Amino acid sequence: MKWMVIVALVLPAWSAPCSGTAGSDGEEGLSCVQHGALGTELLLRCDAPAGAARVEWRVNGTTVAAAEDAVGGDQAQLWLRNASLAQEGEYSCHHPGTGKTLRRIRLRVGSPPEKPAIECWAVSYPQTVNCTWKLESEPRLETYFISTYRHGMGAKENECVQPGAGASSCSISDIQMFSITPYVLNVTAVNPLGATMNLFPFVVEQIIRPDPPEDLRVSPIPGASKKLLLEWQPPSSWPFPQYFPLKYLIRYAREGANSNRTIGPYEQTSFTLTGIRPRAIHHVQVAAKDFMDYGDYSAWSPLVSGTPWTQP
Template structure:
């Protein structure tokens, strides 16, 4: 039969949907199709549904129940002429929250301040309700020849970075996590750079 799919699922749009993806190793030589379903609850009371394909090896499902103490179980079955192989992945919804990285990070000098930088960013566009399900943010920054420093978490989407190196280009990234500390931090955002204000 085909290899067992390695499946991972993340709620990047909590609480609207769960996104799953999978890989096969070794890669099958024969044409392989996939069937992806999910189940919530046990036995006759279980709710089952299709994990709707979003790509050749990814799917998503919505209408999820927040704060449920019953695990969701995703079943991905690889099917080819040699047979079928199924992988079950159980999880609690809140444990798989992982936002996408913050967006639109901007680094600006502050007039008259030679040792400060203003950082501003936006929540990830895929996070549906930042006002009801707030995010918290960590910041990491470095300049040429320095060690990378990580600070936070902070709740706001702007921050005044103090004690920076005057006249030096700083490189900055931001990551997001669910405010209640559920799940995991996002990947780091795309970097943005800026230099503090200098005497004209």
């Protein structure tokens, strides 16, 4: 089940609030941060002094091309064609005669955020659903995220709790088991050039995916030269294994072999490998899945190696 709604809002690249600050030369001037989109034409504005049609523009202290004629009698402007990262910097406009600072503009160039790519998994079923997201391309501007969810499109909107302001993950802790009504996660990415929203619907049981099993041990069995004992624990993030048991796949391979062998699933948290080559090192991993076969298997546990018992 995949469907989404995307809403985008792009703000004018030249609009930015300014506040009066003292320039480095001690003169009073307006200072602001202006954001512009890569590849677009950007307009930097300055208050032209009375009776002057032009001002002097500098970038990082170096004089650049003269501004265009005043607009409306009291504005001078500088056009930047096909904005690029190389054009980022500290721009300032100055009185053409006295050099007095009239305005300072810190220009930052980037892109509006694209839609967030979202994943949600119930790694702690039935307690919590964890969601993460990322942007398909880097906007190069500070971007933050707002996350909310509904249980059904017309239901009340709730906060999907993020670990920090604007983080790229969140968790839902009041999930309802076996509900056929989808949850809908709403993630909005916001930066100075725009905002993009993505909706991600899911049914909890369809996104169950435990974390990998833990504490895998591979041990020789005294007197058994063709066997290995495997033991592991359910993932600690799986809260109630006694009520919501897991089943396990085992993947193993002899060192130097060209392929792995996968066996299972098994309900227990231990298993004896038999018929393996004596004295050979074997590499083992285990993966877990909900016993009722909901959702997906976990990732494989870290690789653990062992060698069968060898007679002293």
